[in-house]
Amino acid sequence: MAAPYKLRCNVVGHEKDVRAVCSTLYPENGILSGSRDVTARIWMPIENDNGYQEGHVMSGHNNFVSSVCVMPPDDKYPNGLIFTGSNDSTILAYTLDSPQPIYKLTGHSSSVCTLATGKFGFLVSGSWDKTAKVWLNQKCVMTLEGHESAVWAVVTMSEDGVMLTGSADRTIKMWKAGKCEKTFRGHEDCVRGLASVRSGEFLSCSNDATIKRWLTTGDCIATYYGHTNYVYSIALLPNGEDFVTSSEDRTVRVWKGGDCVQTIPHPTQSIWSVCTLPNGDIVSGASDGFIRVFTKNPDRIASPEELKAFDEMIAGSTIQTQIGDINVEDLPGPEALINPGVKEGQNKMIKDGGKVYLYCWDSAASKWNKIGDIVGGSGGTQASSGKSLYNGKEYDYVFTVDIQEGQPPLKLPYNTTEDPWFAAQRFLDDNNLSQLFLDQVANFIVDNTKGVILNTGAPSAGDPFTSGGRYIPGSAPAANGSSVGGGDPFTGAGRHIPSYTNQSNSGIAQPHGADPFTGSGSYRANNSTSQLNNTYYPVTIYLTLSQSNPQQIMNKLKEFNQSVESDKKLSESELEEFYTFITAQTSTDKQIATLCRLLLWPENVVFPALDILRLRITSPEINTLFTSKPGFLEGLYQYLSPDQPTANQMLAIRIIANSFSQSKGAMSNCENRDQIISALLPLKNSTNKHIQKAIATVLLNFSIALLGTSDEEGKSQCLSAAGSILDGNIDNEAAFRLIVCIGTLVHQDDNMKAIGLSLDVPAVLSKYKTITESKKLGESAALLSNCFS
Numbered sequence: 092m093a094a095p096y097k098l099r100c101n102v103v104g105h106e107k108d109v110r111a112v113c114s115t116l117y118p119e120n121g122i123l124s125g126s127r128d129v130t131a132r133i134w135m136p137i138e139n140d141n142g143y144q145e146g147h148v149m150s151g152h153n154n155f156v157s158s159v160c161v162m163p164p165d166d167k168y169p170n171g172l173i174f175t176g177s178n179d180s181t182i183l184a185y186t187l188d189s190p191q192p193i194y195k196l197t198g199h200s201s202s203v204c205t206l207a208t209g210k211f212g213f214l215v216s217g218s219w220d221k222t223a224k225v226w227l228n229q230k231c232v233m234t235l236e237g238h239e240s241a242v243w244a245v246v247t248m249s250e251d252g253v254m255l256t257g258s259a260d261r262t263i264k265m266w267k268a269g270k271c272e273k274t275f276r277g278h279e280d281c282v283r284g285l286a287s288v289r290s291g292e293f294l295s296c297s298n299d300a301t302i303k304r305w306l307t308t309g310d311c312i313a314t315y316y317g318h319t320n321y322v323y324s325i326a327l328l329p330n331g332e333d334f335v336t337s338s339e340d341r342t343v344r345v346w347k348g349g350d351c352v353q354t355i356p357h358p359t360q361s362i363w364s365v366c367t368l369p370n371g372d373i374v375s376g377a378s379d380g381f382i383r384v385f386t387k388n389p390d391r392i393a394s395p396e397e398l399k400a401f402d403e404m405i406a407g408s409t410i411q412t413q414i415g416d417i418n419v420e421d422l423p424g425p426e427a428l429i430n431p432g433v434k435e436g437q438n439k440m441i442k443d444g445g446k447v448y449l450y451c452w453d454s455a456a457s458k459w460n461k462i463g464d465i466v467g468g469s470g471g472t473q474a475s476s477g478k479s480l481y482n483g484k485e486y487d488y489v490f491t492v493d494i495q496e497g498q499p500p501l502k503l504p505y506n507t508t509e510d511p512w513f514a515a516q517r518f519l520d521d522n523n524l525s526q527l528f529l530d531q532v533a534n535f536i537v538d539n540t541k542g543v544i545l546n547t548g549a550p551s552a553g554d555p556f557t558s559g560g561r562y563i564p565g566s567a568p569a570a571n572g573s574s575v576g577g578g579d580p581f582t583g584a585g586r587h588i589p590s591y592t593n594q595s596n597s598g599i600a601q602p603h604g605a606d607p608f609t610g611s612g613s614y615r616a617n618n619s620t621s622q623l624n625n626t627y628y629p630v631t632i633y634l635t636l637s638q639s640n641p642q643q644i645m646n647k648l649k650e651f652n653q654s655v656e657s658d659k660k661l662s663e664s665e666l667e668e669f670y671t672f673i674t675a676q677t678s679t680d681k682q683i684a685t686l687c688r689l690l691l692w693p694e695n696v697v698f699p700a701l702d703i704l705r706l707r708i709t710s711p712e713i714n715t716l717f718t719s720k721p722g723f724l725e726g727l728y729q730y731l732s733p734d735q736p737t738a739n740q741m742l743a744i745r746i747i748a749n750s751f752s753q754s755k756g757a758m759s760n761c762e763n764r765d766q767i768i769s770a771l772l773p774l775k776n777s778t779n780k781h782i783q784k785a786i787a788t789v790l791l792n793f794s795i796a797l798l799g800t801s802d803e804e805g806k807s808q809c810l811s812a813a814g815s816i817l818d819g820n821i822d823n824e825a826a827f828r829l830i831v832c833i834g835t836l837v838h839q840d841d842n843m844k845a846i847g848l849s850l851d852v853p854a855v856l857s858k859y860k861t862i863t864e865s866k867k868l869g870e871s872a873a874l875l876s877n878c879f880s
Contacts, residue, residue, distance in 0.1 A: 095353050095455035096345060096373055098393045098401045100142040102134055102382035108854075109376030111159045112364045117170050117187060120368045121146070124382055125156035127854070131175045133187070134382065141391050143384070151192040154179035154818060155854075160206040162214065174214060176203030178818050178855075182216055182226075198224055198231045200772045201241075201815035202851075209247035215254055217242030219811055219850055223256045225269070233269040238262070240807050241850055246285040248293065248307070255293060257282030259849040263295055265307060277303060277311045281849040284325040286334060296322035296336055298849065302346070317344055317351040317436055324364045328371065335373050337362035341408075341462070343375050343385070344436060353455055354436035355385060356462040358404040406461040422447065428459045438462075490539070503532070511536040534839065627871045628834030633751040633792050636785065639706050641673045644699050648689070651696040659692060661685065673703055678712060694730070694739060701730070701742035705749055714753035724763055728770045737779055744771065744785035751792040761796050764805055768793075768812050775815065780822035787816070787828035794835040807846050810836050814847070818855045823865040830859065830871045837878060844879060853879045 107127035115121035115133055122134040122143065133147035158176035162168070173185040180199045183192035201219035208214055214226040219241040225233040235256060244257035254266045263275040263282055280298035287293050291307045298321040304313040320339035327334050333347045339361050345353040361378035368374065373385045386392060393401070422442040432439070432452025439450045439459065450459040486504040501522050505514045515532035518524070645666070652661055661669070665685055672682040686707075689700035707713045717723050729735075730743035747767060750756030760767060771786050793809045800806075810833060817829045833852060837843040847853075852875075859872035 093347075093352075093455075094387045094389075095453075096355060096385040096387055098398055099372060099384040099386040099391050100393060100397075101401075102143045102384065103380075104132060104134075104145050105130070105380045105382070107380055108361070108363060108378045109380060109382055110155065110157050110363045112374050112376040112382060113159055113161060113366045114368050114374075116161055116163065118146070120370050120372070122366075122368075122374055122382060122384075123159050123161060123173060124376055125159040125175055126376075126380070127155040128380075129154065129156060129177075131156050131159055131173070131185075133173070141393060143382075147187060147190070149173065149175065149183075149185045149190055149192070151183050151195075152177040152179050152181065153820070155202075157202055157204045158206045158216075160208055160214075162208050162212065165212060174206050174208075176206050176216055178202040180218070180220075180815070182206070182214075184229075194229055196226055196229065196231070198234075200775075201811065202818065204241065204243055204851075205245050207245045207247055209254070213247070215245045215247060217245040217256060219815055221258075221811070223254070223266075225254070235264070235266050235269060235271070237264060237271050237274075239804055240281075240846060241811065243281060243283050243849065244285040244295075246287050246293065248287050249290045253307070255285050255287070257285050257295055259846060261297075263305070273307070273309055275305055275309060275311070277314075280321075280845065283321065283323050284336075286325045286327050288327065289331065294325055294327075294334060296325040298322070298845070300338075300340075302334075302336060304349075313349055315346060315349060315351070317346075317354075318342070319438075323362065324366075326366045328367050329369060335365050335367060337365035337375055342436070343373065345373070351435045354451055354453070356405045356451055356460065357383070358401075358408045402460070406463070408463045431457060432459065488536075488539075490535075503536075505536050627867070627874065628831050629798060629838040630791065630795055630831055630835050631798060633757070633795055634788050634828075635709055635749045635752050636745045636788060637706060637709060637749065639673075639702070641670070644673060644702055645670050647699045651692070651699065655692055655696060659688065661688070673706065678707070678710070683713070683716065690726075694735060698736065698738040698742055701739060701746065705742055705745045708746055708750050708756065709752040711753050711755075714750060715755045718750055718753075718756040718759040724759070724767065728766075731770050731774060733773070737782065740774060740777075741779065741781045741785055744774075744782065744789060748785060748788040748792055751796065757792075757796050760793070761805070764793060765808065768808060772812060772815075775812075776819060780825065783816075783821045783825035784828065787813075787821075787825040787832065790816075791828050791832040791835070794832040798835060803842060806836050806840070806843055810843060810846055810852075811850055814850045814852050814855055817852075817859075823862065823868050826859060827865065827868045827871060830856070830868070830875055834871070834875045834878070837875075848879055 102122065105124065105126040105128050109124050109126050111125040113123050115123050118135045120136050123131065124134065125131045129150065129152050131149040132145055134143040135146040137144050152175065155178040156175050157178055160174050162172040162174060164171040168186060170187050173187070174182055175185070176182050180197070180201055180203060182196040182203055184194050184196070185192055196216075199216065199218040199220050199222070203216050203218050205217040206214065212227060215223060216226065217223045221236070221238050221240060221242060223235040223242050223245050224231050225235070235254070238256065238258040238260050240259035242256050242258050246255045247253070248255065255263055256266065257263045259281040261276070261278050261280060261282065263285070264271050265273045265275070278295065278297040278299050278301070282295055282297050284296040285293060288304070293305055293307070294302060295305065296302045300316070300318045300320060300322060302315040302322060302325065303311050304315075305311050318336065318338040318340050322336050322338045324337045325334055333345070335343060335345050337343045341357050341360055341362065343355040343357065343362055343365055344351050345355070355373075357375065357377055359377045359379035359381070362375050363378065364376040366374050371387060372391070375383045375385075377383070392398070422440050425441055425443050427439065427441060428450060432454065435452065435454040437452040439452070441448050441450055448461055449463050451462045453460050487507045488505045490503040490505070503518050505511070511533040514536060518532055648669075649666060652666065669682060669685050672678055672686070686700065686703060690697065690704065692700060704717070708717060724747075727743040727746060730739040747760065751760060767789070771789060774782055774786060777783060790809055790813050793805070794813075797806050797809060813829045813832045817826055817833075821829075833847065837847050856872045856876045859868055860876060862869040862872070
């Protein structure tokens with residue numbers, strides 16, 4: 092048996108997750124890394140030492156560095172170029188002696204999550220904006236459009252001009268001369284990595300925990316199983332045939348001849364990226380900020396003390412999971428470790444002294460290695476089967492529910508084989524609780540019974556997020572089209588208060604009877620303090636931006652009326668009569684005609700007319716009249732161009748947001764969703780907080796319109812847009828509305844949760860969870876983050 096890979100060194104320097112690693116051309120066997128700490132770095136091997144030292148730090152992005160690659164040298168750049176892609180939607184180019192970029196590539200409208208180089212100086216990029224772009228000489232020469240979701244992987248084949256893209260839509264596409272020649276289907280979840288093996292053959296890895304080998308004719312000739320969670324990255328070994336992969340299952344795996352020949356555990360959860368060096372060493376970048384190098388060469392292996400420390404770090408790591416469906420009493424003791432494993436990477440749970448540990452079979456060393464402590468519980472007093480007893484019956488979970496202070500707690504039993512909604516209904520019936528709490532109970536069950544699946548065999552065929560066997564909860568109610576005028580419907584005086592609540596003296600909505608899901612009535616799983624406190628989403632009532640000062644609007648109209656050309660001026664009587672149009676809910680044909688005349692005023696003075704339309708488009712008559720008019724939206728788009736006054740941009744977006752308030756406007760917006768979102772995204776980097784809030788409101792209203800529908804493309808587009816904007820530097824209120832938008836989309840929708848994971852939404856949320864100046868922002872971000880875990 093070939094010598095196994097062992098730790099060479101830990102490379103420390105990045106302050107956050109290392110999202111991308113690749114081999115450098117100069118220095119030889121060097122490492123290029125990109126991190127969430129907003130830097131990319133080059134690491135040089137230390138002469139006469141096993142380690143690496145930092146040789147070059149590159150900055151310039153204003154968000155996470157999510158992809159890196161190296162361009163071979165040419166006449167202009169004899170040492171080649173370094174490219175980095177970022178969540179700020181840009182690509183930066185560096186030289187070895189340039190810590191700042193020598194140029195920037197712009198064109199993507201969302202995160203650039205993958206990069207690859209090809210012959211003749213081509214650079215290929217993939218983005219969350221669903222496209223890949225081909226760059227040459229600092230210009231985008233092709234945009235590859237056709238994927239329905241984020242493009243997570245790109246690679247160039249050995250044939251001239253042939254490129255591959257892998258996407259969150261579960262497909263791989265082959266392109267030549269900018270045209271899609273073939274679409275490969277077979278993965279059941281997002282395609283995260285690609286590797287070109289030889290002419291006509293390539294590999295792919297996926298969130299479905301598999302690796303597939305393909306021919307460019309379209310045939311999948313092999314599927315490799317072994318990983319037990321998302322497979323993020325794949326890289327060929329120097330022999331051009333064997334390969335390595337990295338995964339969310341805490342491992343890097345080495346594959347030879349289609350078999351997993353070595354599993355390399357890591358002491359952290361996410362191994363985001365893996366690459367190989369010309370000398371055969373393997374490099375991994377992980378969520379703990381470490382780069383780790385592994386080698387077969389005995390001269391480069393770490394010292395015995397370092398190896399021991401690494402093994403102890405792995406053995407001491409904690410794996411959090413629920414073990415309610417595992418019969419702990421029946422688990423084998425340490426004596427079971429005498430028997431060899433049946434395959435490389437096999438996992439085995441061992442009970443020892445009342446605790447449960449996880450071991451992994453190392454076929455090269457012919458031994459079981461401890462890779463972590465299993466922590467978790469089944470939710471109550473244990474029956475002989477390892478389950479929990481309630482009323483003489485066994486359950487996988489028994490949650491404790493505090494209804495009200497001074498009242499005895501209730502028990503919520505649940506088996507993993509049950510439909511959460513049936514279990515929730517039984518709980519309400521048994522305890523005479525309001526039917527209004529059904530969704531909250533069911534969602535609490537779903538959120539609190541998720542755990543790491545420890546599997547020693549091939550993954551099941553059904554993907555719980557995307558396959559035909561997925562769980563589909565009851566449809567959410569469709570939005571009713573009514574509007575909330577004035578304040579913030581989530582926190583302010585104008586918030587929506589359901590009909591089953593009343594007002595306490597403090598002005599805070601209180602349910603009739605105790606709410607077992609918020610405040611003192613929160614859930615506790617066993618003796619834990621786990622709580623369900625979701626008062627933020629889903630939202631089912633459209634939000635309008637309707638605050639106004641009619642007198643100020645009229646004053647500005649009168650002022651501008653003096654400066655416009657005579658044929659556009661209004662008479663004094665027309666102006667006086669028009670004032671009632673702003674404040675009243677009724678309108679005359681003459682007033683509507685006057686508004687149409689005002690909307691033809693020059694762009695530097697038209698904003699009072701836009702403001703009036705913003706206010707009145709919430710009335711059924713005006714809404715129907717304008718949203719049915721051909722060219723209405725196109726007329727608003729003209730005000731979104733970068734050369735327009737900020738007021739025009741903001742008010743045009745507010746008009747779109749408010750037009751959702753009536754069914755005709757909502758229908759028109761949904762029919763034109765793609766064009767509206769495409770028109771708004773170029774303004775996502777605006778520093779004006781009112782524009783940011785207006786865009787967030789439009790996306791929130793789209794999420795409400797999509798609630799309960801089967802429009803997966805629309806939901807994905809809205810989710811992607813909200814995530815990309817949230818990833819920037821935006822106003823707290825705008826960020827809050829985007830979080831509520833995402834929460835509304837993913838609530839009770841496992842497909843959307845899977846897409847959110849593929850778009851790295853949890854990572855985006857992390858910067859908002861600790862916000863202290865806005866309690867609702869921090870709480871909603873933490874709540875939504877938990878929804879993805």
